Amino acid sequence: MHVRNTKSKSLILETLKNSKQAVSHEKIQAELGESVDRATIYRVLNRFCEEGIAHRITGDDGKQYFAACLKCQGKEHRHNHLHFRCLNCGKVECLPNEIELKLPAGYRPANFNGFISGHCPACA
Structure with missing residues (x-):
């Protein structure tokens, strides 16, 4: 299946890669303004997660955040790290x-979503 590399897809990917933290759909929308519509952002972010380009983090606040993957290949996400949300500044980052x-025999993980909230070094 051929996947087109559209301008919208490139803008969203650039936004993810340039961010020093995980970003919400709303933050991407605010950064891109009217150049990319909401539905396209959702669709592209979901595709990035399926393709191993980004991973989805569900925060303790119920929001979904997205961060660029570094070591993932295809549908196999290769990261089991914690995510941290600062209760003061709201920053969400991959630790x-x-x-x-270590799961019991026969279990095979497909997703890991470890999440901690507290105060980042700048706000502590």
Whole structure:
């Protein structure tokens, strides 16, 4: 299946890669303004998650955040790290430490969503 590389897709990918933190759909929409509509952003972000370009984080606030993947290949996401949301400034970031998951025999993880909220170093 051929996947087109559209201008919208390129803008969204550039926004994800340039961000130093995980970003919500709303933040991407605000940054891109009227150049890309809401539905396109949702569709592209979902495709990025399916393709291993980005990963989705469901926060303790119920929002979904997206961050660019670094080591993922295709549908196999290769990261088991925690995510942190600052209760003061609202920043959501991927923490660098990988966590080793030890599941009982026969279990195979497809997704990991470890989330912590508190105060970042700048707000602590």
